[in-house]
Amino acid sequence: MKATIFRDKLEKALFGNIKVLQDKDKDWVVKGFIDIYKNIYTISIDTKVVSKIIELMLFPTIAKFARDNNLEIILAEYQNHYPDITFIDRADGKAFAVDVKSTYRTNDEKVNGFTLGAFTGYFRNRKSTKNITKPYNDYEAHFIVGVIYTQHQDKIEEEKIYTINDLQDIISVVSDFDFLVQEKYKIASSRTGSGNTKNIGSITDIDKLKNGKGPFTKLGIEIFDDYWMYYLTKDMSEDGIVPYSNLKEYAEYKKKSPNYKVIKNIIEE
Numbered sequence: 001m002k003a004t005i006f007r008d009k010l011e012k013a014l015f016g017n018i019k020v021l022q023d024k025d026k027d028w029v030v031k032g033f034i035d036i037y038k039n040i041y042t043i044s045i046d047t048k049v050v051s052k053i054i055e056l057m058l059f060p061t062i063a064k065f066a067r068d069n070n071l072e073i074i075l076a077e078y079q080n081h082y083p084d085i086t087f088i089d090r091a092d093g094k095a096f097a098v099d100v101k102s103t104y105r106t107n108d109e110k111v112n113g114f115t116l117g118a119f120t121g122y123f124r125n126r127k128s129t130k131n132i133t134k135p136y137n138d139y140e141a142h143f144i145v146g147v148i149y150t151q152h153q154d155k156i157e158e159e160k161i162y163t164i165n166d167l168q169d170i171i172s173v174v175s176d177f178d179f180l181v182q183e184k185y186k187i188a189s190s191r192t193g194s195g196n197t198k199n200i201g202s203i204t205d206i207d208k209l210k211n212g213k214g215p216f217t218k219l220g221i222e223i224f225d226d227y228w229m230y231y232l233t234k235d236m237s238e239d240g241i242v243p244y245s246n247l248k249e250y251a252e253y254k255k256k257s258p259n260y261k262v263i264k265n266i267i268e269e
Contacts, residue, residue: 071087076133086133
């Protein structure tokens with residue numbers, strides 16, 4: 001199966017079953033956690049909690065997509081392993097890496113952003129099997145299933161305990177879901193993700209995310225790989241000096257490269 005066909009089919013499967021996440025009013029169908037006494041506790045707005053629940057809810061849809069397309073599924077053995085899901089086409093043996101990510105809108109046009117996986121370790125040593133299901137180079141393509149939602153923290157009464165009879169009155173902590181399925185390099189930015197981890201950050205414009213129009217789309221996957229394989233943070237550099245921290249600086253750093261003019265012209269467009 002070609003990577004483009006894989007992407008289109010997965011995206012269609014997700015949009016075709018968006019009701020698994022939201023009702024007709026676009027509110028999240030999950031209202032809280034229930035105990036054996038039928039008490040319902042509202043969900044925290046914590047993005048890690050929301051993200052994990054979304055991932056669990058999407059899995060039956062993703063599993064059906066695999067069955068319908070003769071794909072084998074291999075799940076990450078540990079939480080910090082890459083990717084979340086490995087798909088293998090039983091017809092031709094091609095492997096596809098899929099990470100499920102979620103983020104929230106900061107306004108109508110922007111999101112907080114995704115973290116797109118490490119730029120160290122297996123990303124640089126592409127024959128390594130450490131913290132990765134298969135060596136990085138064994139994958140035909142690397143995809144992100146991105147889930148975008150709107151938060152409603154200001155409306156949530158976290159200290160209140162509800163019952164089953166109150167179900168319709170419980171406000172969902174998030175709503176208005178949207179999906180995207182894009183190759184990682186097409187939505188990557190030239191900056192790191194949030195926190196101190198060595199992760200690639202994404203662009204934040206919603207339209208560009210959905211259409212895969214990040215800065216590396218025109219530059220190509222080879223430039224994306226080169227940029228992030230040699231990217232250094234200050235603590236990674238021996239003298240605290242980094243060779244580049246954005247694409248403009250990268251172009252200058254690559255002056256002796258035969259691709260310099262191409263890189264420079266695309267960046268300056």
